[in-house]
Each structure stands twice: as structure tokens, then as C-alpha cells.
Amino acid sequence: MKLLTHLAEQFNKLPGVGPKTALRLAHHVLFSMTPEDVNVFAAALTDGKRRLQTCRTCFSIADGDDCAICKNPNRDTGVILVVADIRDLLAVEETGMFKGRYHVLGGLLSPMQRIGPDKLRIGELRERLKAGQVREVILGTVPTAEGEVTAHYLMDKLRDCGVKITRISAGIPVGGSLEYMDAMTVTRAILNRQDMRAGQEQG
């Protein structure tokens, strides 16, 4: 019993896994999986965590200091798409439509979750913009309340970097994450981005 409940408690720590599902997963591991499968599974967890590195430039997942995208000479260094986390990056990469580079913030501003600007990689983004190669930064945070707040915040903080700032147009309906959008929606959102300064002058 102890073995089963202990394992279930570990699954229960994962997002979206409630106690019932955790127990089902634990039961599956102990009674249905072969020892070999369990070893592969456990190794993927420990190796994954041990070898995980983030890119020193864009903070995406990397094997060494730099990620595959930052190392790729065919990716345009002049355009940076700012996303909240790696899942949003993967959703955009899946479309194959974006040829620029990324900046992974590490979250979205949220006073409710006690995520302030100091928790996000905003200073690092400013440094990249100031280095001079970047023409355009696209604010690719999702159109939720937190995503909008973060975009407004960034617009203000990046204004003096001398770079064109645009915002993806995902419009309403809101509440979704880029992760759940289909390829067409993501592509359209990037292609239909709007110049934030132009929008401000009108407003």
C-alpha cells in the first residue's frame, strides 16, 4: 500500500493530475508496465532534469550554451518574438512560419500569483535590443488578462530601445493559450501583428 500511495503522491504533484488520476497512473506503473519501460521512464525524468540547460541568449531549452534556433544562421537575428514560456515557443515553431528568433520571458506578470517584473527576463531582453542587431520585437504573449498586462508593460519598458515594437493580433476570443491554438491561428496572429506605437498615437 505504502509503495502505491507514495508513487501516487508524486504524480499528484504534476499540474492537472488530481488524486484519482494519480492513483490510476501509479497503479499502471506498478502493475502494468515492464521493468524495462519503467527504467526508460525514470531515466527520462532524471536525465532530462540533469541535462536541461537554457540558452544564454533566448532562454529556450538548449543542449549547451546556445539553443538550436540561436545557433541556426538561417534564422533572422533582426526579429525577436517574445513569448511567456517554452510551450508557446513550440506552438509557433510547429507552424514553421516564423523565421526570426525568440525571447522566453519565463512567465507573465500576475500580482495574484506574485509574479512581478523582477521574476521575468526583461532586463536580458533590453540588453539584446540594445546590442543593435534587432529591427523589430514582436510581443507574442497570449491575449489573456495577464498576457495583455505583460504586453503593455513591455511596450513601456522597451520604448527607449529604438526598435520597432509590434503586438501579435490574436484578438478576442480570449482566455486561450498559444499552446492550444491551431497552426493557422498562430500564423495569422503573427502575420497580422500591429505596430504598438502607431496604435498608441491613434489612441
Next chain:
Amino acid sequence: MSFVRLSLENFRRFPKAQFSFAETGLTLILGPNGAGKSTILETIYLLCMGRTPRDVRFSSLVHRGSTTAYFRVEAERPSGPGRSVAYLNGSAVVYHEGDQTVRRSDLIGKPPVILFSADEMRIVAGEPALRRRMTDRILSQERPEYLARLKRYTRAVEERNALLRDDMPPDPGSWMALDETLAADGSEILSARRGFLRDVSADLPDTLKSLGSPHLAERIRIEPAETIRGEYLNALIDARPQDRGAGHTTVGPHRDDIRFWDQTLPAAETVSQGETRILSLALKLIESRRLAAVSQPILLCDDLFSELDGVRRDAVTAFLAAYPGQVLLTSCLALPDPLLAAVRLTLTLE
């Protein structure tokens, strides 16, 4: 759109029950007080709006004698996606359309519902939330993007309130970003509400006349309450010291209201009980006409006739008897003959 069959399991006073409705026209639900007539209307409302009319906790809907904290309700459509299902899962309700799980926001307005109940008759003099809810309910059923924007706005207000309540002084950049987000969605919401109010004002006189109240049509005006003066973003910035003191956001659509004027006086102070009902009823008729432009709403009438006198009974009878969509009407009174003549199906509860 309509529902032809309703199954309840462990819901309110029903351990298990099934009811059938006429596909269009009038289904009469009879029975003494406490027999569960309103529960039937409440269930349809829940399946179409993702909440109950009085916003009760979902867990309180479970049948009292039940040993499990679970209920399930299911309504069958004559066509389209088949059935709508709602069941309790923990403290939340899960919704299905056909075989698919759907979000609450995907449910709303498909089909639209309109509830005629005693609660709804307090719209003129009741608390501001009642009037905001009327506007939001209608606009949300008409336009999914209004609902989406309202949800995002509500969430942004919660975020701003969390910032206001922090022990540390709010970070100026975050505060400005929050105010800009609130102002962007908030001004869209306010302008949609203003447009709605203009339409309602234009429809009101004729509707009141059709209810036999030409004198009210002359007197009553509806206007937005001036909750925001000047430009919205500036109003938010101006309110900062007071908001920080209060620990919540004091200006914006979530504090918005509608004013009913009786010539130069607030109508809440001048109109009689009977006149209040006529006004509420007129607003309901306008609501049903508006939503019919999207999809014919289901009318849920909870003991409506006990609220009405002679002239109004005739007007409402004529409206309901001629209504092209589905009407579910509960009553414990004797009903007017012309209405009884229009009844397609009668359910009697014990």
C-alpha cells in the same frame, strides 16, 4: 432551438426524474409549492447559462438525501448536437454538448434563455448588480466576444486588486500596465452597454404601450449612470489613492449602473409596485425580441401570472400564446382561458 426531454439525477428534490416538453409552444408545469416546478426551469437555465438564476453554489444543488456529492442533468434536443449534459465534479460543473466537453463560455446563448421570475421583477429598484447582469446576460448571449472581453476584464480587475492589496507599494510599471489593460477592455464594454441602452430606450415606449401603459411610456427614461467622468484611463489613475486605501478597484464597468428616470426623479422612488412589474416585463419582452434575432430563445416563466393584474395578464397571454419558440410556464394558479387553449403539453408534479 428547444429541448424535448429532461432527465434529472440527484438534483434538488429529485433522486431521479424525467420530463417531456412540447418542442415549440407552451408546456404548462403544474403542481403545489415545493413540488419542484422551479427546479425544472432552473435546470434548463443551468444548461444554457452555466449558472443558476440565483448563482447558488453548485454543491447545494445535490439532492438532500443523497449519499454522494454528485448530480447529473441531461436535456435532449429534437435536432442539432443532440443532448446537453451537466454534472457536478468536485465543486465545479462539467458540461457536454453531444459527446464533447465544452467550456461554460461556449454554452452561453446556445440556445438563449429568458427567465421571467419574481427576482427579475426587481430590476428598477433592486441592487445595481441586477441591472448589470441584465445587460451582460443579453450582450453575452448575442455576442460571444462581449462575454470573452468581460471575462478578461474581470480577471484584470482581480489582478489589479491583488496589486492594491499588497503590503509593498505597487510597482509603478505594473500598475500602469494593469490600468491600460483595464481601460482597453473596459471602454469597449462600456460602449457596448451604452449602445445596448440606446436600443432599449428606443424600444421601451412602444413596448410599454403594448402592455397597456401609455402613461408610463410618456414618463420613463433609461440612462447610463455617470460612473466614469472623462477619459477612462485618467479616471483609473485618479482613483489610485482611494483604490489603494479601499484595497479594490472602485471605477469601471464592474461598478456601472443604469438609471431609470420618471421625468426628473429617480423612478425607483416614484413608481408603484404594479408599474415596476410592467417596466420589468417590458424589458423582458425587449430582451426576447433582441435575442430572437440571434436564435429563438426558450422562455422560462416562473409563476409569472401571480405577479400580474387584468390588463397585463391579457397582454402577456397574447404574447405567450403567439410565441413561436418554446415556452415553459409554471403555475399554481388558475390560468386565463386563452392561455390554456394554447397549451400543447401539461406536466403535473406532486
